[in-house]
Amino acid sequence: MKHRYLPMTEQDKQAMLEKIGVSTIDELFSDIPEKVRFKGEYNITAAKSEPSLMKELFKMASKNADLKTNTSFLGAGVYDHYMPVIVDHVLSRSEFYTAYTPYQPEISQGELQAIFEFQTMICELTGMDVANSSMYDGGTALAEAAMLSAGHMKRKTILVSKAVHPESREVLKTYAKGQYLEVVEVPVKDGVTDLDSLKELVNDSVATVIVQYPNFYGRIEPLKELEEVIHEQKAMFVVSSNPLALGLLTPPGKFGADIVVGDAQPFGIPTAFGGPHCGFFAVTNKLMRKVPGRLVGQTTDDQGRRGFVLTLQAREQHIRRDKATSNICSNQALNALAASVAMTALGKKGVREIASANLQKAYYAKNAFKEAGFEIVYDGYSFNEFVVKLNKPVKEVNQLLLEKDIIGGYDLGRDDPELANHMLVAVTEQRTKEEIDTFVKEMRDLHA
Numbered sequence: 001m002k003h004r005y006l007p008m009t010e011q012d013k014q015a016m017l018e019k020i021g022v023s024t025i026d027e028l029f030s031d032i033p034e035k036v037r038f039k040g041e042y043n044i045t046a047a048k049s050e051p052s053l054m055k056e057l058f059k060m061a062s063k064n065a066d067l068k069t070n071t072s073f074l075g076a077g078v079y080d081h082y083m084p085v086i087v088d089h090v091l092s093r094s095e096f097y098t099a100y101t102p103y104q105p106e107i108s109q110g111e112l113q114a115i116f117e118f119q120t121m122i123c124e125l126t127g128m129d130v131a132n133s134s135m136y137d138g139g140t141a142l143a144e145a146a147m148l149s150a151g152h153m154k155r156k157t158i159l160v161s162k163a164v165h166p167e168s169r170e171v172l173k174t175y176a177k178g179q180y181l182e183v184v185e186v187p188v189k190d191g192v193t194d195l196d197s198l199k200e201l202v203n204d205s206v207a208t209v210i211v212q213y214p215n216f217y218g219r220i221e222p223l224k225e226l227e228e229v230i231h232e233q234k235a236m237f238v239v240s241s242n243p244l245a246l247g248l249l250t251p252p253g254k255f256g257a258d259i260v261v262g263d264a265q266p267f268g269i270p271t272a273f274g275g276p277h278c279g280f281f282a283v284t285n286k287l288m289r290k291v292p293g294r295l296v297g298q299t300t301d302d303q304g305r306r307g308f309v310l311t312l313q314a315r316e317q318h319i320r321r322d323k324a325t326s327n328i329c330s331n332q333a334l335n336a337l338a339a340s341v342a343m344t345a346l347g348k349k350g351v352r353e354i355a356s357a358n359l360q361k362a363y364y365a366k367n368a369f370k371e372a373g374f375e376i377v378y379d380g381y382s383f384n385e386f387v388v389k390l391n392k393p394v395k396e397v398n399q400l401l402l403e404k405d406i407i408g409g410y411d412l413g414r415d416d417p418e419l420a421n422h423m424l425v426a427v428t429e430q431r432t433k434e435e436i437d438t439f440v441k442e443m444r445d446l447h448a
Contacts, residue, residue, distance in 0.1 A: 065407055067271065071435045075385050075426025076216070076410035077138070077165050077263065078271050081244065082354065082429060084345040087268040087338050096337055102296075105309045112308035115333060116296040118280075118340040125246045125351075126260040127253025128282035132293040134336035135279030135328060138263030139168040142210065142240050143175040144281065144292045144326055145259040149208030149236040150181050152290060157206045161186045161193040163215035164240060166415040172210070181207075191219040191378025191387070199229055208236040208259075213252060214245055217378050217424065218362075218385030223255035231256065242266060243280065245383045247351035248359060259283050268342025269335050278335035288312065292326030357429035358384035365427045365436045372444040377422060384428055387412065390421045390447060397423070397446050404442050 013025075022028060029037065048056065072080045091097060095110055102108030102115070115133040122131035135141040146158045158176060160169055162185045169185070176183045186201060186209070187194045193211055202209060209230045213221045223239065230237045238259045239252035244266035246252075252260045264278040265271075283291055289312060297311030343351065362384040366376055369388055377387040390397060394411035401408040413420035427436065 065402055065405075067407075070402075070405045070407050071431070071439065072407040073409050073425050073427065073431070073439055074407050075428075076424055077167070077265075078274055078277075079244075079266055079384075079426060079428055080271060080430050081266050083268050083270065084342055086345050087341045090341045091334060091338055097334060099333060102310065105307065109308060111333065112296050112310075114337045114340055115294075115331075116298060116308050117344070118336045119296060121340060121343050122243070122264075122280045122282055125243050125251060126241065126257075126262075126280075126282045127251030128257070128260050129253075129285040130288040130291065130295070131280060131282040132291050132331075133296055134264070134331040134333065135261075135281055135293055136332060137275060137277045137279045138240065138261065138265075139165070139171040139279075140328070141261035141263070141279035141281045142168045142238070143172045144328060145238045145261050146172055146181075146208055146210060147175055147179060147326065148259065148287065148290050148292065149238060150179065152287065153207040153234075153236060155205055155207035155235075156180070157182045157184060158208055158210070159184050159186050159198070159201055159206055159235075160210040161212065161215070161221075162188045163191065163193055163217060163219070163221070164210060164212040165216045168212075168240065188217075191215070191217045191380065192221050193226065195222075195225060195229065198226070202230060202233045202235055204233060206233060206235045208238050210238040210240065212240040213249070214242055214383040214385070217387055218382040218426075219378055220249065220381040220383065223250075223252060223257070227256045242383065244351065244355050244358065246355075247348075248355035249383070253282075253284075258287065264336065264339035267346075268338040276332060276335060278332040278339055292328045293331055354429045355383075358427070361429065361431055361436065362386060362427040364433070365425065365431075365440065368436060368440045369425075369443070372440050372447075374443070374447065385424055385426045387419075388423045388425055388443075390423055390443075392446075393421060394423045397443070400446055401439075401442060404438075406439055406442060 017023060017025070067080050096114070099111045102111045105112060119131040119133060123129065135144065150156065150158065158172070158181055160172060160183060173183050184201060187197045192215065198209065211221050211226060213223060215221055227237055236258040237256060238261065239257045241252060241260055241262040243262055243264055260282045262280055264280055269277055281291060281293065294310055295312050296308055299307055299309055301307050346354065362382065366386050370376055375389040377389050394413060398408035398411070409423040409425040412422040412424050
């Protein structure tokens with residue numbers, strides 16, 4: 001159906017005016033004094049017919065460098081991954097895409113079960129005891145973890161690795177300012193958190209230490225060594241994770257993490273110009289009553305039938321500011337459902353296979369760059385991203401790559417002047433050998 005809106009005829013307009021007791025639309029504004037009314041013409045384009053408008057919009061949209069017509073090596077937190085077709089099919093069902101907060105379990109069992117399944121799968125991936133029903137995105141989930149830690153520990157200092165996504169660090173600083181907390185950044189050495197610097201910085205005034213796994217540069221942080229240093233000072237250990245990578249890597253929960261957060265975008269959620277996405281938040285049992293957002297629990301009714309309800313928290317916890325643990329009182333239920341459907345469709349084996357494909361293809365690309373004469377910065381254990389040093393600005397290179405229908409990597413100089421001319425390259429399971437070889441060839445030609 002191409003004409004999705006019912007037209008309003010002149011007869012319709014007159015019938016509505018008569019119904020409310022006026023003869024013209026101008027009469028509706030009679031209470032507004034003439035001297036303050038706008039008498040001119042708005043500086044906007046005249047209305048077009050729907051076919052003409054659709055043609056114009058499609059023409060504008062075709063200027064975008066989208067993932068259908070371009071090969072993407074851009075990651076930095078938002079990735080081009082395989083999305084099972086069934087994801088859109090389930091999301092298109094009206095009972096899900098029109099669903100509101102499931103406070104009435106008797107009419108919300110489908111929505112509640114979907115959220116419960118999301119929580120369960122996040123717990124399995126992260127190795128944690130409890131997960132909430134999702135959060136806005138990975139950045140806000142990370143900041144909320146810091147706020148929980150500071151409140152729980154009654155300490156005012158937060159340590160965050162400089163290998164954590166720069167946007168997440170900025171969100172953290174914004175949250176911390178309102179709570180009068182101090183945020184201290186831990187330096188990076190060889191692309192991972194500097195353990196010696198961490199030992200000097202962590203003390204009994206530190207509430208929590210936050211690291212990313214894999215980190216912003218694609219490197220795998222040594223969580224076991226970090227955990228020992230952090231918990232020795234009785235600080236909390238927060239890990240921000242890529243959930244797809246956890247299909248292959250040892251989960252943070254196995255290394256003693258207190259809170260694991262991240263963004264579920266790799267599972268069934270499109271890149272969509274950076275959002276909306278779906279954050280996750282998982283904790284140990286001792287912290288379950290301090291988790292922001294909502295928790296769905298499984299129970300039985302008076303006839304012994306399986307059912308689902310919101311549990312452990314009353315809505316008033318989020319309305320009464322003096323008793324609230326967070327200002328988060330909503331979730332990304334539709335995107336959480338997308339992630340749940342994708343994870344279910346893939347299964348444990350599928351998630352592991354896709355994670356393995358990311359690892360192997362990224363290593364193939366990394367070696368291809370080395371053979372082409374490029375320097376790989378922060379070389380070492382990584383997942384699906386790595387840093388390539390260029391001899392010219394990344395922005396300039398990316399503009400030239402676009403002419404070849406290639407979306408290049410992330411310009412690290414945007415966030416750190418010391419990393420000017422450094423590109424963060426992401427290689428997912430979507431990239432073929434031919435695409436990787438073409439990318440390296442074009443980069444080599446531009447690098448010459």
